[in-house]
Amino acid sequence: MPFALASCSIGLPKHTLHQKIEAIRHAGFDGIELSFPDLQSYANLHFGRDIAEDDYDTLCEAGQAARQLVERHNLKIFVLQPFSNFEGWPEGSEKRKDAFARARGWIRIMEAVGTDMLQVGSSDSEGIATDPDLVAADLQELADMLAEKGFKLAPNVGLCLDTFQSAGGEWGDPTTESGRIETPAITEMELSVRYRASLKELAETVPVDKIFFFQISDAYKAQPPLEDKPDTESGLRPRGRWSHDYRPLPYDGGYLPIEQFAKAVLDTGFKGWFSVEVFDGKFEEKFGQDLNKYAEKAIDSCKELLSKAKETQ
Structure with missing residues (x-):
């Protein structure tokens, strides 16, 4: 791959x-x-x-x-x-x-x-x-x-599937204390069941030849949660801000259930491009000017996600 x-x-x-x-x-x-x-x-x-x-x-x-x-x-x-x-x-x-x-x-x-x-x-x-x-x-x-x-x-x-957009969209929420979707109509257990059902449907119904590439990233839990309104400076809505600055590499401080999503993609038979697309507002704090250190961590995260996704039940 x-x-x-x-x-x-x-x-x-x-x-x-x-x-x-x-x-x-x-x-x-x-x-x-x-x-x-x-x-x-x-x-x-x-x-x-x-x-x-x-x-x-x-x-x-x-x-x-x-x-x-x-x-x-x-x-x-x-x-x-x-x-x-x-x-x-x-x-x-x-x-x-x-x-x-x-x-x-x-x-x-x-x-x-x-x-x-x-x-x-x-x-x-x-x-x-x-x-x-x-x-x-x-x-x-x-x-x-x-x-x-x-x-x-x-x-x-074809499709570009994305761990952040899918796990973040169907399970995560940057405006809640828990970091997951919270509504009176759905419990945490029901959210998990619904997410797994969505992944099962993906694995069983999306033709593998329609998945052109697979983007990987994770997300930081927003602490404190982002206000549920457009930002006064950027105009971005909460999920836009979350996507823009809160997306680290897998296994680098994020919390989304991305291994389950990666497994669903692999279960389609996908063997195409496994591509890192992150937007980490803490890049300089973590890596300074060291691009080699960052790139090495990035490819290690690809390999780890691939390995753990294959092991996920």
Whole structure:
């Protein structure tokens, strides 16, 4: 099973893509998720000036150089991410026109960096359609654009499963003292039973060929719990804040039931990319400037999670 690390999940803002790649390879990873902000920062450094996010000619040139850098370190860019706020905009709107212009630009970048997979995050922006048929139609159009190049997004549409989003969404809650979902209608035991039933359904019904990759992270229990309202500074809702800064490596201070989720994914027969995507607000406190130490701990966490998931009943 190949192991990967998202470029956005290692280091501090001052660390370069080259420094990140060296640490990732030193630890023994097989590939990376290439984050668009890391590519843009690499382009800024490569050309000695600020490169706009829609300067696709220049970004593609930088992407070709980044691909060479990654390949020299015997790594693979297996996905470009995060392509967000795409689906659901009203027909004829400027937002929709911009979304499809970005799609065309990102597809060019995919060619430049040598990857055939684009990660499309679910959009929660204001003003988008909530009708599943409209959202599906946009994703189908994007899939068709990707298919022209032989890229994946339907035989070419698949899932990115994620320990944090699933265990955190179905079991965890950053606004409660216990760190789990609490409602008058469900006891702790009932929550556990419901979570296990969901995992059983995943293992039995999700086709393995539709799982394109598996992202792993954990979550800190928020202490004190986050207020159940948008943050006054960032505007993020509690789960958004939790995702943004409270996601450590597995076995590094988190508490979610991620081993059970990993077992369910493995029970589908999945043997694809096992990829670390974390957002740890305590990175500098824990690891300082030592990217090698962090990358080594990251790959150890992959191996430990894989081993313990196989043992989980």
